[in-house]
């Protein structure tokens with residue numbers, strides 16, 4: 001039987017989340033750090049540990065069948081691969097930044113400026129789409145120090161919290177791209193590999209959904225049930241169970257993590273009590 005070759009980052013910001021995702025999908029990685037390849041014991045997959053920059057090329061050439069990496073690298077490398085699923089971690093953005101004391105006058109500011117970056121492909125695409133003529137200074141790291149040492153007038157770099165820009169006296173002025181970790185796949189997988197891949201993607205979606213949702217239980221007076229049901233759309237309709245105490249019932253439902261606090265406030269206003277919120281292990285629809 002064939003095995004799906006999955007490339008993940010060897011060591012870096014994506015490694016731990018990538019390993020955890022596979023683990024949550026029931027794929028046990030037997031070997032620890034220091035190896036380049038390992039076999040999953042209980043799933044037809046081999047894992048390759050690579051530098052993230054190499055993953056798009058290896059997937060295009062089918063050295064690996066699929067890979068997990070940042071969208072920014074996928075677009076930067078511009079290889080012929082499919083983006084199969086967004087994974088919701090390693091969220092960041094590729095932005096242009098200039099010294100804090102300089103007044104920003106709009107995209108034209110960058111005309112005839114020198115911009116340091118390790119994302120020359122995405123930057124030059126942005127510049128030509130906006131008719132800006134600037135010089136790109138390609139660096140492989142420590143881009144944020146370039147303006148301070150006189151190497152560039154601006155930078156184009158990955159920003160997450162913004163503290164690196166802040167520490168280096170820079171202000172973020174334009175976001176070129178929002179990025180998160182994604183799964184990419186080779187375009188010519190045979191049927192057998194596609195079958196393994198669809199099994200994996202099914203599990204990944206279940207894990208993602210469980211991370212994005214919480215299970216909620218609460219008690220409420222029966223008279224408030226309709227209003228509470230409208231606050232809790234749930235997967236289908238909420239489960240409503242009678243309580244021993246007359247006139248009261250218990251409601252169970254699923255809420256999305258992102259609007260969770262707003263819903264809790266609305267529920268309390270509607271008369272809900274004893275609210276319990278529980279993480280979901282797996283969510284299969």
Ligand code: PRT
Pocket residue numbers: 009010011012013014050051052053069070071072073090091092144157158159160161162163164165179180181
């Ligand atoms: O060795 P290898 O080539 O595999 O790894 P790498 O060093 O090229 O990449 P790595 O591990 O640093 O990042 C992998 C991916 O994580 C990136 O391609 C992004 O998709 C994503 N990611 C998420 C980030 C960040 N957040 C991030 N904050 N990548 C880099 N940074 C850096 C950024 O370059 C800057 O120096 O962190 C600094 C900014 O962070 P804040 O929080 O101060 O704004």
Ligand code: ZN
Pocket residue numbers: 051052053
């Ligand atoms: Zn890299």
